[in-house]
Amino acid sequence: MARFNFTSDDVARTRFSPAAAPLLETMLIMAQLRGLAAAPGRRRADGWLLEAQAAFPATARPLLDLLRPCMPWPDFLDSFAPDLADGLEQVRATPRTVLRSQLGRDWRGRPGRPPTWIRNLADGDRESVELVVRALRDLHDAVVEPRWGSALVTFHAEMARRIPMLAAGGLQELFGSLHPRLRWRDNGLDRTGFDGEWDLHGQGMVLMPSAFWTGDPMFGLGDGGLRPYVLVYAARPRGLRGRAPARDGLRADPADGDGLAALLGPTRAAVLRALAAPRGTAELAGVVGISPASASEHAKVLRDVYLIESSREGRSVRHSLTPLGATMLGQLPASTAGERAS
């Protein structure tokens, strides 16, 4: 059993990731593709995974050298950045010493000798680093990008489902509900299935639901207190519960209707979306393309159900999303620092 010891500070700093991470999702798809290749036919693969297999780009093939059939993989590829370019920049910026030690450790457990380009990579060779970055980008563009819309929907639906659980049951109940292998017990988190014991060093844990991952929960380790530990777990797929795995919802180019517009009407949905950035009534009207009187009326309806709030600033009014509105739009508040009572 794996055990994560939390201090009280660690629990108090445990939070959800504010956004989905495209590079992480790319790696998780890669892991499942490797699993599929290692055991063809042993399990029925989801349609989207077979599509991803067919779309696998030639330029991503170096990853097959770099990544052994099963995880764990070298840590420098783990990025939780919400933006792909930032994630790739982190990979590119990995210090040579880190590359060397992680690749060395990884190959000690693997048969044969690493190919030349990987030995160059371990020496920090720029060209080899670019090869990896390009492989990751192309794999992302081929298999993640076409499904990113549904991945975001899955991510936000997961938030909408879990956050009220956290509020009403605390983290203890939340952990218990994430996956059968996870359980809060005696000031720490148990994860059955592998062994080890870690302390969180006061950094807390970041909870990261993944749209593409279907396996057991995994942990991104915290570099001895430099980064928070990350718990990656399979988001519950959307769609009809109890029916077959709805990750088939991850098919490329979903005819993803606009659910919010269907719920609220297109204009009111546009008003709510426009308020992702706070705006005055006139500006709001301009952005949505309606009259100020109509914008004001829509704002009132949204305010009455706590999706937005309006604050008076001198003679004008400023509308902004409430946290409930942000949840409805599928965003966590980017920074809560502004919420601090002063």
Added chain:
Amino acid sequence: MHSGTAEGLPAGVTGDPACIRETVVVRVNFTPDDVARTRFTVAPAPLVETALALVGLRRAARARGHVGTSSWVIEARRAFPVTARPLLDLLGPRPPWPDFFDSSAPDIEQALEEVRATPWTDLRADLSYAWADRPGRPPTWIRNLGDGDPESVDLVVRALRDLYKAVVAPRWDSVRIAFHADVARRIPVLAAGGHEELFGTLHPRLRWRDDGLDRAGNNMVCDLHGDGLVLIPSAFWTGEPLFSVSDDERRPSSLLYAAAHANGHTSACDGLMADPAAGDGLAALLGPTRAAVLRALAAPRGTVELAGVVGISPASASEHAKVLREVHLIDTLRDGRAVRHSLTALGRTMLGQLPTAGDRGDGRGAV
């Protein structure tokens, strides 16, 4: 109430700024289990709000002329029932208050039943603690109450019920709205920033530091006992956060704070209105039929039953359910050949209910 048990807060602790001279820090130590078990209460508690309404009236009386008096105070003074007067003996203007008001029961009669069932030994300890710092001797009836005299207990129960009916019940919709609006504001902060950020935003005097919660304002340190802390936003309370640290496992420790009002009032209490002309905001947002569909799903239902309850055709019910499902307000579970619709956590929040214990395990086996 909310002033602790035997280890409760010392006298002189109140929301009244005039009474806070020292800035010594009170400290609540959390074990990791305590943080992991810290959660919001699921509904406002009518008895607690009743007692706090009384305290609010007393404080308003003392501060007369200093601050603008809330309209609810003016109305409540007029409506104050004579049968509730004994409570003025029982609840001083400042903590500590007796613990037996501290029922989190969501129903007033159930809460009053708990008051009635308080063992007299508890009553006595409670009352002598609450009186320890008040001048003079308690009146005879309160001493009788401390002996468990049934007549005195009835007096208290009646006083609480009548005060609830006259002052709190007419504003209960506002209280509920303030409660849910507050929780709706807080929980994304909790999700994105953890408890550390949450505590930092509840009140300027609260701050998470080194495995515990600091509260400027008085001098006491206490430990939770692994059962966590229940967070209670209150519509009637306007003062500083109140801790109730309890050894009694039936009554978890709690932190009560003034609910923030969603619509720009400084505190929810300014928005408390009797019989609010609130209109039906949900119907205005979703249209009356779809709002009715969402409300009907507060209990899980099949499509046909849903159609019957709302008074629409099954095809129409199915269509509304689809729209609500697309935006994650409801979930649909296949049950043999039929389907069953139920609210998601987001849907419950939208309706102003937190999930109940029964819903929470449902993520299990998701993979």
